[in-house]
Amino acid sequence: MSRLLVIGCGGVAQVAIQKCCQNSGTFTELMIASRTEQKCIALKEKLEAAGTPVKLSTARVDADDVEELEALIRAYKPDAVLNVALPYQDLTIMDACLECGVDYIDTANYEPEDTDDPEWRAVYEKRCAEKGFSAYFDYSWQWAYHEKFKQAGLTALLGTGFDPGVTSVFTAYAAKHYFDEIDTIDILDCNGGDHGYPFATNFNPEINLREVSAPGSYMENGKWIETAPMEIKRVYNFPEVGEKDMYLLHHEEIEALGRNFPGVKRIRFFMTFGQSYLTHMKCLENVGMLSTSPVKFQGQEIVPIQFLKALLPDPASLGPRTVGKTNIGCIFTGRKDGKERKIYIYNVCDHQECYRELGSQAISYTTGVPAMIGTALVVNGIWKKPGVFTTDEFDPDPYMDMLNQYGLPWVVDEDPQLVD
Numbered sequence: 001m002s003r004l005l006v007i008g009c010g011g012v013a014q015v016a017i018q019k020c021c022q023n024s025g026t027f028t029e030l031m032i033a034s035r036t037e038q039k040c041i042a043l044k045e046k047l048e049a050a051g052t053p054v055k056l057s058t059a060r061v062d063a064d065d066v067e068e069l070e071a072l073i074r075a076y077k078p079d080a081v082l083n084v085a086l087p088y089q090d091l092t093i094m095d096a097c098l099e100c101g102v103d104y105i106d107t108a109n110y111e112p113e114d115t116d117d118p119e120w121r122a123v124y125e126k127r128c129a130e131k132g133f134s135a136y137f138d139y140s141w142q143w144a145y146h147e148k149f150k151q152a153g154l155t156a157l158l159g160t161g162f163d164p165g166v167t168s169v170f171t172a173y174a175a176k177h178y179f180d181e182i183d184t185i186d187i188l189d190c191n192g193g194d195h196g197y198p199f200a201t202n203f204n205p206e207i208n209l210r211e212v213s214a215p216g217s218y219m220e221n222g223k224w225i226e227t228a229p230m231e232i233k234r235v236y237n238f239p240e241v242g243e244k245d246m247y248l249l250h251h252e253e254i255e256a257l258g259r260n261f262p263g264v265k266r267i268r269f270f271m272t273f274g275q276s277y278l279t280h281m282k283c284l285e286n287v288g289m290l291s292t293s294p295v296k297f298q299g300q301e302i303v304p305i306q307f308l309k310a311l312l313p314d315p316a317s318l319g320p321r322t323v324g325k326t327n328i329g330c331i332f333t334g335r336k337d338g339k340e341r342k343i344y345i346y347n348v349c350d351h352q353e354c355y356r357e358l359g360s361q362a363i364s365y366t367t368g369v370p371a372m373i374g375t376a377l378v379v380n381g382i383w384k385k386p387g388v389f390t391t392d393e394f395d396p397d398p399y400m401d402m403l404n405q406y407g408l409p410w411v412v413d414e415d416p417q418l419v420d
């Protein structure tokens with residue numbers, strides 16, 4: 001029995017909300033609030049027409065505005081807020097949750113919309129110099145809320161999507177059941193799907209293109225090693241998908257896993273990309289279309305990457321046309337009972353099956369399902385502890401059971417191909 005406020009109504013939110021309705025024993029009342037209320041109303045009507053027992057309501061909210069958020073939270077009185085808007089809104093929503101005494105859950109760590117903001121830039125440049133990676137996003141902003149959430153007796157669960165999210169739960173599960181010591185973790189994210197467009201992104205284009213055009217990095221013996229964008233390439237034969245090119249990227253769970261599993265010697269993250277995607281991206285980057293800095297155009301200020309987002313297909317619309325499968329998981333090496341061991345824990349998700357079930361493609365699906373699971377564990381009190389935590393800091397078993405139950409079954413391969 002709980003009352004949930006979901007902020008955002010894009011590709012990921014639509015899956016998370018539909019999954020909450022499948023878990024109506026936990027989520028009895030749910031408000032969908034976003035910038036464009038019409039999308040919230042359309043989803044509410046779809047779910048009501050399908051006979052959901054969950055009592056749904058909608059609202060318009062600007063999640064950049066803390067006061068507006070506080071007014072909404074005070075009026076609706078939710079037990080928790082699930083933030084599936086954009087990483088830009090993480091801090092304002094956390095502030096509002098703290099002020100109103102409500103638990104907080106999200107799927108992606110904070111990054112600023114305006115990377116030219118001098119106040120943010122000063123902190124960012126200091127962090128780049130101290131830590132040695134230059135991605136725009138990092139956990140420091142949200143970890144800084146730990147004491148405040150702890151004092152307030154509130155839980156903030158960060159990054160409960162697939163990666164981060166499930167990949168960190170896989171790590172906690174491997175550490176609990178398969179290893180005495182883990183030496184290396186390779187997180188692999190393979191999207192073997194084809195949407196038929198020359199170029200489109202599978203989740204929010206602005207966030208996605210910022211992430212993949214940035215320098216890569218990995219952690220070795222507790223230190224960051226940064227690479228040029230797409231400098232490290234490997235080929236991997238993914239179960240149920242086949243052979244794909246994959247590239248080393250910086251990714252946020254490396255930071256949390258490096259902190260929480262300090263004995264691990266190396267943590268890397270790889271994502272698959274086809275040559276056509278990379279050629280398009282390079283060309284867009286070369287002409288300045290990935291820039292986050294405003295430019296003057298016909299008397300108006302526009303941000304090139306935001307203009308590009310307006311031209312690209314909406315990721316939420318890719319569902320009907322995407323075919324193929326994803327394979328996302330983690331390869332662990334280490335020791336158990338004095339013997340060397342290697343395992344690959346992964347999930348395979350079929351784009352068309354996701355579409356048939358919820359009208360969504362597999363990237364939104366693989367993020368929205370874990371968003372619901374993390375939220376359910378917090379509101380049910382199973383993953384409730386005061387402070388700010390990532391998903392590797394709780395007992396993985398109930399989460400792993402719910403992945404099987406809610407559409408993301410996983411496999412443990414005890415003799416996987418390793419990545420050199």
Ligand code: NDP
Pocket residue numbers: 007008009010011012013033034035036039061062063064084085086087089107108159160161162163164165202203204207315316363366367
């Ligand atoms: P979308 O762009 O499809 O949806 C974002 C939603 O947030 C839209 O409904 C948008 O409103 C709303 N929104 C944006 N700004 C505001 C605002 N100021 N106030 C209120 N609502 C706002 O993104 P996705 O669904 O693809 O991604 C959602 C989140 O999931 C992102 O943070 C993304 O980084 C994360 N993600 C995490 C993954 C993981 O594995 N951990 C993988 C993929 C995504 P409008 O409809 O008006 O545009």
